Amino acid sequence: MPLYKAPVEDVLFLLNDVFHIERFANLSGFAEASPDVVEAIVGETAEFCEKVLTPLNRIGDQQGCRRGPDGSVTTPEGFRQAYRQVVDGGWIGISVPPEFGGLGLPVALTQIVNEFMTSANMAFAMYPGLTQGAIAALLTHGTAEQKSLYVPKMVAGEWTGTMNLTEPQCGTDLGLIRTRAVRQPDGSYRITGSKIFISAGEHDLAANIVHLVLARIEGAPEGTRGLSLFVVPKVIPNPDGTLGARNAVSCGAIEEKMGIHGNSTCVMNYDGAAGWLVAQENRGLNAMFVMMNEARLGVGVQGLAMSEVAYQNAAQYAKDRLQGRAITGAKFDDKPADPIIVHPDVRRVLMTIRAFNEAARALILWTAIKSDVAHRSDDAGEREAADDHMGLLTPVIKGVLTDLGFANAVMAQQVFGGHGYIREWGMEQFVRDARIAMIYEGANGIQALDLVGRKLAKDGGRAVMAFFGEVQGYVKEQAADAAMKPLVEPVGKALGHLQQATMWFMQNAVAKPDHAGAGASDYMHLFGLVVLGYMWCRIAAAAHGRLDSDPSGRMKAKLVTARFFMERMLPETATHLARIQSGADTVMELPAEAF
Ligand SMILES: Cc1cc2nc3c(=O)[nH]c(=O)nc-3n(C[C@H](O)[C@H](O)[C@H](O)COP(=O)(O)OP(=O)(O)OC[C@H]3O[C@@H](n4cnc5c(N)ncnc54)[C@H](O)[C@@H]3O)c2cc1C
Numbered sequence: 001m002p003l004y005k006a007p008v009e010d011v012l013f014l015l016n017d018v019f020h021i022e023r024f025a026n027l028s029g030f031a032e033a034s035p036d037v038v039e040a041i042v043g044e045t046a047e048f049c050e051k052v053l054t055p056l057n058r059i060g061d062q063q064g065c066r067r068g069p070d071g072s073v074t075t076p077e078g079f080r081q082a083y084r085q086v087v088d089g090g091w092i093g094i095s096v097p098p099e100f101g102g103l104g105l106p107v108a109l110t111q112i113v114n115e116f117m118t119s120a121n122m123a124f125a126m127y128p129g130l131t132q133g134a135i136a137a138l139l140t141h142g143t144a145e146q147k148s149l150y151v152p153k154m155v156a157g158e159w160t161g162t163m164n165l166t167e168p169q170c171g172t173d174l175g176l177i178r179t180r181a182v183r184q185p186d187g188s189y190r191i192t193g194s195k196i197f198i199s200a201g202e203h204d205l206a207a208n209i210v211h212l213v214l215a216r217i218e219g220a221p222e223g224t225r226g227l228s229l230f231v232v233p234k235v236i237p238n239p240d241g242t243l244g245a246r247n248a249v250s251c252g253a254i255e256e257k258m259g260i261h262g263n264s265t266c267v268m269n270y271d272g273a274a275g276w277l278v279a280q281e282n283r284g285l286n287a288m289f290v291m292m293n294e295a296r297l298g299v300g301v302q303g304l305a306m307s308e309v310a311y312q313n314a315a316q317y318a319k320d321r322l323q324g325r326a327i328t329g330a331k332f333d334d335k336p337a338d339p340i341i342v343h344p345d346v347r348r349v350l351m352t353i354r355a356f357n358e359a360a361r362a363l364i365l366w367t368a369i370k371s372d373v374a375h376r377s378d379d380a381g382e383r384e385a386a387d388d389h390m391g392l393l394t395p396v397i398k399g400v401l402t403d404l405g406f407a408n409a410v411m412a413q414q415v416f417g418g419h420g421y422i423r424e425w426g427m428e429q430f431v432r433d434a435r436i437a438m439i440y441e442g443a444n445g446i447q448a449l450d451l452v453g454r455k456l457a458k459d460g461g462r463a464v465m466a467f468f469g470e471v472q473g474y475v476k477e478q479a480a481d482a483a484m485k486p487l488v489e490p491v492g493k494a495l496g497h498l499q500q501a502t503m504w505f506m507q508n509a510v511a512k513p514d515h516a517g518a519g520a521s522d523y524m525h526l527f528g529l530v531v532l533g534y535m536w537c538r539i540a541a542a543a544h545g546r547l548d549s550d551p552s553g554r555m556k557a558k559l560v561t562a563r564f565f566m567e568r569m570l571p572e573t574a575t576h577l578a579r580i581q582s583g584a585d586t587v588m589e590l591p592a593e594a595f
Helices: 008-018 035-063 079-089 107-120 122-141 144-155 284-320 344-376 380-415 417-421 427-438 444-455 458-478 485-508 513-549 554-569 572-581 585-589
Strands: 159-164 180-183 189-199 208-217 227-233 235-237 243-246 249-254 265-278
Touching (some): 008 035, 122 227, 122 284, 144 208, 159 189, 159 284, 189 227, 208 284, 227 284, 344 380, 344 554, 380 417, 458 485, 485 513, 485 572, 513 572
Antiparallel strands (some): 180 189, 249 265
16 A cells, blocks of 8 residues: 655744744734644644545545435545544634634645645545635625525535536636526526536535536626626525525536546536525626635645655655666665665656655745735735735646646656556556646646736736745845855746746737747746745755754755755756747647648
8 A cells, every 4th residue: 555654844844944934923823823733733634644544545546436326426435434534623624714613723734734635635635625615715705694604514514615617618718608597586596507527516425515606697798707606505504504405406427537536526417506696796707716716726735745645655665676786886785686766867756756845845835824914914015915926826836736746646656667557556546646636727728828828917017026026035145155055046047037038928928929828838837946946945044054953864855955956957947948938930830730
C-alpha cells in the first residue's frame, strides 16, 4: 500500500518561521490560533489522514460509487464512517465565522487540512471541500435567512454542497447554459434542466445536499449576463432546519471516469425543482465566482497534494530499490547493487518534485493569509491589496500547481520503472487522480487566459504592479546579504523576464489579441516560476535563521533545495519568454482543415 506521512513539521515551519502568523494577531480568529491550538489541529488531522483516509484510498478507487435504480448513490466502503469522523472533528468549518457554527480560525489551517486530506484520499476530500466552497458563496451572497438556514447545517456536515454549472452543450462558455428558472407567486423559482459532471451531486454521506445551480430566468438576456444563481436543496428544509419534502432533483447517472472513483460525478436532473434566488437576478455568475475562486484555490491545493504523496512514495522506493552501481563506484558494497537513489538522474527527478512541493505549499499558505487579510482586516487599503493578490494569484495557483502536480505524479511514477505502471504500487492511481485537476474549475488554458486577458489589466494593472514591486523590493533588500545573494539574483533575473513578457503583451497583444492567447500558458508558467522562486527566497531566509539550532538537517536540506530550484528550474523563464515573444503568427497560420 502506498505510504503517506503528513508534512506537519513543514507547515509549522512555514506558519511560524516564514510567515510569522503571530504578526497577524489583530485579525479576528488569529489570536485564537495559538501555537498549541494549531499544533493540535494539524497533529490530529495528520493522524486521521495517515491512519484512516490513506487506507481507504485504494478501496475507493477499486469500488467507486454505485448508483441504485432509485437514483441513490452509495459511496465506497468506509467512506461513511470516515466522513462521520470529519464531521466530529469539526474540520469543515475551521475557518467559518463562529456565529455560523465554525471555529473562525485562519484560512491557512483549512488549507493545511485540505492538503493532508487530499494527499491521503483526493476523491474523499472533495466532499467536504465542495461544501466549503458552497458555504463561502452563501455567506457572501445569500440572504440572512439562507445563511442561517443552510450554513450551520453545512458547517456541521449534516448537509453537503455542490456547484452546478456544466451542461452537455456548455462547459467553458457558460453563456450557453439552458437550465431555466420560472418565478413562482411565493417568490421561489421552478428550476428545469440537466447538469452534467456534478461532483458529489448525490451520495450517502449526509442527509441533505445543497445544490448551487446556475440557470436563466424566463425572459433574461442571452449569454452570461442573463444567469442567476439558485439554492436548490435535495430535501426542502422547514424553516426550523428539519427536513421536509423531497425536491424534484435527482441523479440520472454517474460517470465512469479515469480517476477519483470514490467521488460521485453525477448527471443531475432538475424537473421543476424548487429553488431560491441567491444574490440578485442576472448576477448569478458574479455570485458563483465566489465558489469558483474558492474551488480554484482548492484545486491548486489538489495539485500540490498529489505531487507530495507521489514524491513521498517515490523517495522511499528510490531508497529501497537496488539496481546498478553508482557511476562513481559502489556505495553499498554489502548489497548486490546500490539503491537507485545514488543515480543522479533519479535524484534530479526527486529534487525537482521536492523543490516544487515545498515552495507551492508556501505559496498556498501565503495566499491563505492574504485571504484572511482581505476578509478580516479593519484597514480598507490592506483589504484591497490582499484582494488584488488573491485575484492575480488564483489562476496561477490553479493552473501552475495542477499542471506541475500532474507532471510530478508522472515523474514520481517513472522512479518505479515498470512497477509504477502496476496497480499494486498505487502510483498509477495518483497519476489518474491528479489528471482531473488540470481540467475542472476552468481548464488550465482558460486560467492562463484569465490571468493575461483580465487580471493583468484590471484596475490599471494595480495588482501586477504591486506584485512586481514586492518581489523587486525583496530582491534589492536581500542582495546585500552574501548568503541570500545567490538566491535573490536569479529571482531578480526571472522577474525581469516576467516584466519583459508583460510589456510585450502591452505592446503587441492589444492590436492582435491572438498574441495574448498564444502566449498565455507560457506567461502563466513564467509567473508561477517567479512566485515559486520568491517563495524559495522567503523559505531560505527563515532556514538560515534556524541553521544553528537544527540538528535534524532539515534547514540545510531547505537551502540545498532552494539552490536546486534556482539552478535547475528557474532558468526555464527564459524559454517561456522566448516562446511568448515568438507571437501567434505561426500558431495561427495553418487553416483548420490542415489539422
Ligand atoms: C470529474 C469531473 C468533475 C467535475 N465537477 C464539476 C462540478 O462539480 N460542477 C460543474 O459545474 N462542473 C464540473 N465539471 C465540469 C468541468 O468543470 C468542465 O469539464 C470544464 O470546465 C471544461 O468544460 P468542457 O468539458 O465542456 O470543455 P470545453 O469547454 O469544451 O473545452 C475543451 C477545451 O477547449 C479549450 N477552450 C474552450 N474554450 C476556449 C477558449 N475560449 N480559449 C481557449 N481555449 C478554450 C479548453 O481549455 C479545453 O481544453 C467536472 C468535470 C469532470 C470531468
